[in-house]
Amino acid sequence: xxxxxxxxxxxxxxxxxxxxxxxxxxxxxxxxxxxxxxxxxxxxxxxxxxxxxxxxxxxxxxxxxxxxxxxxxxxxxxxxxxxxxxxxxxxxxxxxxxxxxxxxxxxxxxxxxxxxxxxxxxxxxxxxxxxxxxxxxxxxxxxxxxxxxxxxxxxxxxxxxxxxxxxxxxxxxxxxxxxxxxxxxxxxxxxxxxxxxxxxxxxxxxxxxxxxxxxxxxxxxxxxxxxxxxxxxxxxxxxxxxxxxxxxxxxxxxxxxxxxxxxxxxxxxxxxxxxxxxxxxxxxxxxxxxxxxxxxxxxxxxxxxxxxxxxxxxxxxxxxxxxxxxxxxxxxxxxxxxxxxxxxxxxxxxxxxxxxxxxxxxxxxxxxxxxxxxxxxxxxxxxxxxxxxxxxxxxxxxxxxxxxxxxxxxxxxxxxxxxxxxxxxxxxxxxxxxxxxxxxxxxxxxxxxxxxxxxxxxxxxxxxxxxxxxxxxxxxxxxxxxxxxxxxxxxxxxxxxxxxxxxx
Amino acid sequence: xxxxxxxxxxxxxxxxxxxxxxxxxxxxxxxxxxxxxxxxxxxxxxxxxxxxxxxxxxxxxxxxxxxxxxxxxxxxxxxxxxxxxxxxxxxxx
Numbered sequence: 001x002x003x004x005x006x007x008x009x010x011x012x013x014x015x016x017x018x019x020x021x022x023x024x025x026x027x028x029x030x031x032x033x034x035x036x037x038x039x040x041x042x043x044x045x046x047x048x049x050x051x052x053x054x055x056x057x058x059x060x061x062x063x064x065x066x067x068x069x070x071x072x073x074x075x076x077x078x079x080x081x082x083x084x085x086x087x088x089x090x091x092x093x094x095x096x097x098x099x100x101x102x103x104x105x106x107x108x109x110x111x112x113x114x115x116x117x118x119x120x121x122x123x124x125x126x127x128x129x130x131x132x133x134x135x136x137x138x139x140x141x142x143x144x145x146x147x148x149x150x151x152x153x154x155x156x157x158x159x160x161x162x163x164x165x166x167x168x169x170x171x172x173x174x175x176x177x178x179x180x181x182x183x184x185x186x187x188x189x190x191x192x193x194x195x196x197x198x199x200x201x202x203x204x205x206x207x208x209x210x211x212x213x214x215x216x217x218x219x220x221x222x223x224x225x226x227x228x229x230x231x232x233x234x235x236x237x238x239x240x241x242x243x244x245x246x247x248x249x250x251x252x253x254x255x256x257x258x259x260x261x262x263x264x265x266x267x268x269x270x271x272x273x274x275x276x277x278x279x280x281x282x283x284x285x286x287x288x289x290x291x292x293x294x295x296x297x298x299x300x301x302x303x304x305x306x307x308x309x310x311x312x313x314x315x316x317x318x319x320x321x322x323x324x325x326x327x328x329x330x331x332x333x334x335x336x337x338x339x340x341x342x343x344x345x346x347x348x349x350x351x352x353x354x355x356x357x358x359x360x361x362x363x364x365x366x367x368x369x370x371x372x373x374x375x376x377x378x379x380x381x382x383x384x385x386x387x388x389x390x391x392x393x394x395x396x397x398x399x400x401x402x403x404x405x406x407x408x409x410x411x412x413x414x415x416x417x418x419x420x421x422x423x424x425x426x427x428x429x430x431x432x433x434x435x436x437x438x439x440x441x442x443x444x445x446x447x448x449x450x451x452x453x454x455x456x457x458x459x460x461x462x463x464x465x466x467x468x469x470x471x472x473x474x475x476x477x478x479x480x481x482x483x484x485x486x487x488x489x490x491x492x493x494x495x496x497x498x499x500x501x502x503x504x
Numbered sequence: 505x506x507x508x509x510x511x512x513x514x515x516x517x518x519x520x521x522x523x524x525x526x527x528x529x530x531x532x533x534x535x536x537x538x539x540x541x542x543x544x545x546x547x548x549x550x551x552x553x554x555x556x557x558x559x560x561x562x563x564x565x566x567x568x569x570x571x572x573x574x575x576x577x578x579x580x581x582x583x584x585x586x587x588x589x590x591x592x593x594x595x596x597x
Contacts, residue, residue: 271554405554477566
């Protein structure tokens with residue numbers, strides 16, 4: 001925890017320096033932080049509400065977070081891959097009363113307050129402010145660069161009829177800190193919703209004097225990306241915000257052109273960047289990896305490509321928050337991290353890493369989910385570690401979750417789809433190490449009738465998985481086997497499967 | 505040692521064909537449209553995504569018996585298809 005956590009995101013932003021020279025550079029528009037700090041960005045009063053934040057362009061999520069923290073009771077940050085089918089369950093779990101959306105993602109919101117997110121207008125121009133903030137006289141809006149050609153989103157402020165909203169005032173918001181709700185990645189069944197507060201989310205952030213220009217390959221609606229957004233807003237920097245619609249190479253080119261100094265992503269993101277010509281134009285001063293095992297190969301490759309940049313890998317998860325950073329260029333982490341006192345404490349329980357700090361999530365919103373932490377306040381990460389010499393190395397997930405490029409797949413949900421095929425008797429999905437995505441999901445399948453056409457069944461299984469699951473969950477390989485290992489209790493013996501697992 | 509090297513040299517064109525066939529197979533299976541497979545083709549512009557490359561590398565490991573990404577002494581990520589093929593052809597003994 002920082003000694004003096006910000007009261008609200010807007011207050012933290014306003015208190016940071018050089019707002020005129022700092023930006024959120026989006027795929028569709030650029031927003032000057034001074035304008036963002038001065039604008040409401042929303043056309044409805046959401047004071048005290050539980051708000052679903054569902055946007056197509058993550059830039060608008062950033063605007064809404066500034067507008068809503070300290071105002072709304074709860075903000076639920078929808079990840080880009082949340083399906084429409086999952087929405088009703090999410091909204092019921094989170095008691096949603098309002099939806100904030102951007103131009104390109106209108107939402108059916110019967111019975112709910114609908115709030116449109118708008119870009120602030122630039123203070124240097126005489127545009128009227130569509131949604132002025134109380135007590136602020138200057139105009140606001142999009143930057144002159146906003147009307148970029150050939151991008152998906154248009155500058156919103158010119159189009160909006162301005163219903164003057166009851167402007168939210170600081171101090172008038174909910175008495176408790178706004179609850180930030182994020183999704184655990186790739187869970188089976190209904191998504192799990194994890195609660196955080198701004199103080200916890202920004203606990204690892206220190207103000208920076210050198211105004212870094214951050215870039216991240218993460219979507220800012222995921223924990224890893226949100227950390228970087230907050231680093232930029234609270235820590236004194238700028239951020240180049242990507243969008244799902246923006247090709248990876250375009251993001252790299254934009255990041256290079258804007259002079260990104262601090263760049264973050266998963267090891268899989270980085271391997272992809274290393275395989276692209278556009279990354280050669282980058283010259284970062286700091287490179288950071290998180291969300292998956294950073295193996296020595298990717299650390300060394302980044303060191304070779306960016307000789308001037310320290311290469312750090314961080315341990316963080318949606319549930320456990322930011323745990324620690326490793327900056328010595330080696331995979332794994334020093335054994336002395338475990339048991340030392342500090343803002344984040346680590347211990348190893350039955351081979352799994354557990355963390356205790358003010359940055360861990362508050363809990364799950366889902367009532368049927370187990371408690372996040374134990375009686376002693378430690379959160380079980382589920383990440384298994386092994387001590388080799390003076391270093392711990394990550395060896396896999398206890399529950400067999402497969403981490404494909406930072407996205408987590410539960411074997412059980414894939415097996416459920418495979419097992420619905422009439423020719424299948426049983427299946428076991430497991431992880432196989434990949435130098436490209438960290439891990440891939442592979443399946444061992446037992447046929448009900450040994451004489452079945454394996455080629456046809458394989459194709460039908462793949463087709464079913466592709467229809468019902470996200471692409472990264474579709475098994476990369478299917479092997480037909482005579483039998484699967486069972487435990488004495490008659491369950492699939494996942495532990496008997498070869499240890500090919502990768503980890504968060 | 506010499507015999508091993510000769511065997512590898514003889515295996516050279518075979519590796520290329522195996523790699524190209526794998527690109528076509530995975531593209532087809534993943535429903536991706538593949539551009540012309542020239543040595544200058546930039547991998548990330550080939551129409552395949554990271555998941556496709558992960559599948560290609562895994563299945564090539566099963567067919568060829570090695571994974572140069574994991575085995576390579578020097579750290580290297582190929583950019584073009586030609587790089588990728590040479591990566592497999594120059595497998596360290």
